[in-house]
Amino acid sequence: MDLPPHLLRALLAVLDTGSFTAASERLGFTQSALSKQIAALESVTGATMFVRGPRGTEPSEAAHRLAARAAVILDQLDAARRELDQLAAPVSGRVALGGFPTTAMWLVPQAVARVRAEHPSVTVDFLESSTPVQIRRLRAGRLDLAILALGADLPDYDLTGVETEPLPSGGALVAVGRRHPLARSRSVTVDALACEDWIAGRGGRGEPQFGAWPTLRNPHVVAELADWSTRLGFVAAGIGITTVPALAARSLPGDVVALEVDDPAREPRAMFLAHVGALSGPLAVVRAALRQEAADLAGRGQKMPE
Structure with missing residues (x-):
């Protein structure tokens, strides 16, 4: 069934306004032209859209059901038009x-x-x-x-x-040098990190930094360094390990490995x-x-x- 959008719009206009006269004024048509569009819609669908009732012309059950679908269809068509218009006028x-x-x-x-x-x-x-x-x-x-x-x-x-x-x-991970004993593990426990040396971040006052794993008690921090490249250099050399966000894992140096930490107490x-x-x-x-x-x-x- 091929339903031209203008016939669906005509149906919705009549239902929204409650009369052919008001709908024709909204759409800018003569009442005769609007009646022809509704007749064309009935011809395409094979269903009667409006019937004579005690209070004049009233929409049929078919009209109400088609209108519910028509509203969705026309919204999608309008959205498609907006997208095409955006392609025609690039955002800058x-x-x-x-x-x-x-x-x-x-x-x-x-x-x-x-x-x-x-x-x-x-x-x-x-x-x-x-x-x-x-x-x-x-x-x-x-x-x-x-x-x-x-x-x-x-x-x-x-x-x-x-x-x-x-x-x-993706939360936080632990970065270790590729030659570190933990490097072959896919994940580690917090207990396995307890005796490690840590490389921590250092920034300006009030600027949060990644330090040792946050749920460790009294971690042994051997260096506090401002730049990530420096921290990861120390890790690659085996001087210590460090905490890294998962979003940085794909850009780690080839001689540094990121591990998951099994830590239910961690609030990421x-x-x-x-x-x-x-x-x-x-x-x-x-x-x-x-x-x-x-x-x-x-x-x-x-x-x-x-």
């Missing part, structure tokens, strides 16, 4: 994106590459900084979007006026995408790219020992 603009350091290892570069490939008229400026700095920059208007780290072991940041949505993050950090105010076209493009890359990264899993 500049987006200031912020992220904490480990987002720059894989997630952000892949998302920016996706945006460049799919929407070359959208430019992304990336600013790397800690979560509290990003929140300040969002409120000051220096950032349009920000990737934040939140969790039980982090401060309770004031997010008043900031819209957030979760991004897949979570990753959120934040913004202030409505999302414009360019911001929606970057948001979609980040969501897709984060989902892909979480789905592919961590880098396991060979």
Whole structure:
């Protein structure tokens, strides 16, 4: 059954307004032209749409059932038209994106590459900084979007006026050198980490860092280093091990291995995408790219020992 959309719109107009006269005025047709469209609809469907009743012309059961389907069909057609219009007029603009350091290892570069490939008229400026700095920059208007780290072991940041949505993050892992005795394991227990030397992060005051595994008591920290490349260099050399977010696992050096930790007591950090105010076209493009890359990264899993 081939139903032209304009016949469905005519049916909905009559049902919505309650009369052929009001429907013809809404659609800009004469009442005679509208009646011909309803007659054509009845001819195509083989069903009577309106019947004479005690109070004049009334819609039939067939009209009500077809109208319920017609509303969905026309909504889909309108959505398709909007999508095609967007393709005809590419989204363009500049987006200031912020992220904490480990987002720059894989997630952000892949998302920016996706945006460049799919929407070359959208430019992304990336600013790397800690979560509290990003929140300040969002409120000051220096950032349009920000990737934040939140969790039980982090401060309770004031997010008043900031819209957030979760991004897949995969939790935390432990990174060890490839020659480390644990390197051949797929996962380790917390007890197995108790006697290890740890490489911890060091940042500015108030900036959270990854340190030893958070549920360990009195871990032995042998170095506190600011840069991830330096920390992983110490790990690769066998000087200690370190905690890394799963989203950084795919960009670890070849001589560093990431392991899962079996720790029911661990309350993981979570990753959120934040913004202030409505999302414009360019911001929606970057948001979609980040969501897709984060989902892909979480789905592919961590880098396991060979």
